[in-house]
Amino acid sequence: MGFLDFFRRPDAARDRVAIEIDIAAGVLEECPVCRGVSDRQRDDRLPAADLIAHQRFDANDASVAPFAGDRDDLLQRLRKVRDRFGYNCTCQDAG
Ligand SMILES: [Zn+2]
Secondary structure, eight states: OOHHHHHHOHHHHHHHHHHHHHHHHTSEEEOTTTOOEEEOOOGGGHHHHHHHHHHHHHTTOGGGGGGTTOHHHHHHHHHHGGGGOOSSOHHHHHO
16 A cells, blocks of 8 residues: 555555454454455454454554544444455355
């Protein structure tokens, strides 16, 4: 992502961070075969995603810089970004 993209598409940058944290927490799954992301309805993993988000803000982690300190926005996005993913990734749908 270029420097200008950061300002032109703040939503995309924020969504990318939210997706990355969801995957790290196990809310979303990244397929090792097609690299597609799927939502296995792991609501039980959301608290772990929230925790990672808080830890990154507490540590002033560079990955959450696009949020400019807005924790609530990230916490909401951890849930909202799941809407775009199906239960199966592309290769599972094909197989
Ligand atoms: Zn796949």
